[in-house]
Amino acid sequence: xxxxxxxxxxxxxxxxxxxxxxxxxxxxxxxxxxxxxxxxxxxxxxxxxxxxxxxxxxxxxxxxxxxxxxxxxxxxxxxxxxxxxxxxxxxxxxxxxxxxxxxxxxxxxxxxxxxxxxxxxxxxxxxxxxxxxxxxxxxxxxxxxxxxxxxxxxxxxxxxxxxxxxxxxxxxxxxxxxxxxxxxxxxxxxxxxxxxxxxxxxxxxxxxxxxxxxxxxxxxxxxxxxxxxxxxxxxxxxxxxxxxxxxxxxxxxxxxxxxxxxxxxxxxxxxxxxxxxxxxxxxxxxxxxxxxxxxxxxxxxxxxxxxxxxxxxxxxxxxxxxxxxxxxxxxxxxxxxxxxxxxxxxxxxxxxxxxxxxxxxxxxxxxxxxxxxxxxxxxxxxxxxxxxxxxxxxxxxxxxxxxxxxxxxxxxxxxxxxxxxxxxxxxxxxxxxxxxxxxxxxxxxxxxxxxxxxxxxxxxxxxxxxxxxx
Numbered sequence: 129x130x131x132x133x134x135x136x137x138x139x140x141x142x143x144x145x146x147x148x149x150x151x152x153x154x155x156x157x158x159x160x161x162x163x164x165x166x167x168x169x170x171x172x173x174x175x176x177x178x179x180x181x182x183x184x185x186x187x188x189x190x191x192x193x194x195x196x197x198x199x200x201x202x203x204x205x206x207x208x209x210x211x212x213x214x215x216x217x218x219x220x221x222x223x224x225x226x227x228x229x230x231x232x233x234x235x236x237x238x239x240x241x242x243x244x245x246x247x248x249x250x251x252x253x254x255x256x257x258x259x260x261x262x263x264x265x266x267x268x269x270x271x272x273x274x275x276x277x278x279x280x281x282x283x284x285x286x287x288x289x290x291x292x293x294x295x296x297x298x299x300x301x302x303x304x305x306x307x308x309x310x311x312x313x314x315x316x317x318x319x320x321x322x323x324x325x326x327x328x329x330x331x332x333x334x335x336x337x338x339x340x341x342x343x344x345x346x347x348x349x350x351x352x353x354x355x356x357x358x359x360x361x362x363x364x365x366x367x368x369x370x371x372x373x374x375x376x377x378x379x380x381x382x383x384x385x386x387x388x389x390x391x392x393x394x395x396x397x398x399x400x401x402x403x404x405x406x407x408x409x410x411x412x413x414x415x416x417x418x419x420x421x422x423x424x425x426x427x428x429x430x431x432x433x434x435x436x437x438x439x440x441x442x443x444x445x446x447x448x449x450x451x452x453x454x455x456x457x458x459x460x461x462x463x464x465x466x467x468x469x470x471x472x473x474x475x476x477x478x479x480x481x482x483x484x485x486x487x488x489x490x491x492x493x494x495x496x497x498x499x500x501x502x503x504x505x506x507x508x509x510x511x512x513x514x515x516x517x518x519x520x521x522x523x524x525x526x527x528x529x530x531x532x533x534x535x536x537x538x539x540x541x542x543x544x545x546x547x548x549x550x551x552x553x554x555x556x557x558x559x560x561x562x563x564x565x566x567x568x569x570x571x572x573x574x575x576x577x578x579x580x581x582x583x584x585x586x587x588x589x590x591x592x593x594x595x596x597x598x
Contacts, residue, residue: 136321143313151302155295162294166287167263170213171249174280175265177207181215182267182278189271201226213282220275233257240277244268251284260285323351327358339366386417423492430489430562441483441570445593448480448512448521449473451488455495462499472510480519481593486566493559494586498525501584517592518572524585530578538576539564563588 184203188196204215208228216227222235235257242248243266250264258281266279323346333341339362343355393410396402402410433439456463456470463470480487498508506526513520530538539560567574567588574588
């Protein structure tokens with residue numbers, strides 16, 4: 129089993145990598161910029177000093193042809209201290225007249241020509257005249273006959289030392305900052321991923337059947353939205369689990385009651401306990417209980433087919449009152465028992481294009497629901513509307529009606545109102561859910577409205593046949 133890396137590990141690793149890469153990029157940029165800055169400043173200062181020394185030396189040579197050397201050397205040393213560079217003065221033959229560093233050899237005259245008449249920068253050791261590669265710039269002048277050159281030079285090692293010092297300072301600072309940042313990132317990551325760990329723990333408890341667990345509110349918007357959605361899911365699962373348990377209890381009751389009755393009456397018929405004069409009466413009861421079991425099994429099979437997407441309507445055109453009248457005949461004893469008035473069936477022929485067997489089940493479930501909740505001596509009223517595109521059927525029953533908060537729930541699977549449990553305990557809470565599913569696979573809609581203390585009305589619409597289907 130591959131557990132993989134945790135989100136904490138991945139997030140911390142990504143943040144750490146980004147920070148390290150950022151510091152590396154920053155160090156590289158700092159190295160390049162500082163080196164370039166050092167070189168540009170150094171070249172500018174060396175050139176400025178070389179020109180100033182050339183002008184000073186020329187004036188001294190012209191004013192004091194015999195005693196200028198000491199003053200020039202002193203001035204060169206002063207400039208050398210100020211700019212941290214070395215200077216030399218040589219003739220056009222390459223002979224070094226004066227220098228701030230004693231380890232300078234005579235220079236090849238051909239190399240001096242590039243400093244003749246214009247300012248030139250060179251990165252060289254002048255063919256070994258200098259002991260190491262240097263940054264070199266200079267200026268030339270004429271005094272008392274020959275041409276002289278003032279060269280300013282700075283060893284490359286000086287730039288390397290400067291860069292090394294900069295990088296040492298950067299590395300020390302970077303390590304200190306990096307430790308602080310990594311510490312902060314660690315705890316920030318820990319805090320950021322804590323809700324995910326909490327969700328995982330709560331999900332495990334939820335999966336084990338503990339539906340009482342909930343997630344707290346979070347300050348982070350995304351996690352708070354996740355918490356709200358998760359808590360809603362937990363509440364729905366808890367409600368579904370309650371309805372499922374009620375469904376199992378109802379199924380057990382619905383199966384056990386008729387089977388017990390059937391078994392008892394069959395045993396009575398077989399052992400002669402039930403007299404022959406009463407056998408027909410008890411056989412009718414057995415037949416009624418078998419029909420009840422058949423309807424239960426049919427409902428369960430249809431529900432399974434609907435969920436699997438295997439229930440395909442076999443559509444035909446038929447009078448919409450046909451399945452209604454058949455269903456009312458089935459419930460005639462209960463209608464008479466509650467003295468219910470049936471209204472609205474004296475209408476002209478209205479056709480519906482649908483699967484008559486499935487619509488019969490819709491009518492059966494809606495009429496059974498209406499009979500269940502109609503008040504004694506009340507009414508059940510049917511109304512129809514045949515439009516250009518749809519045929520609609522409404523079934524209204526008088527009675528207590530439904531509370532407003534119950535209306536959105538009546539079509540939910542396993543849902544049974546408190547009145548249903550108290551007044552008429554039979555049923556699985558599937559009838560209206562199956563009715564809605566059948567209407568929807570026909571492309572129709574079903575809705576409910578109720579006025580508390582007066583009536584409840586269910587209305588469903590079924591599309592008419594398209595011209596291509598006619």
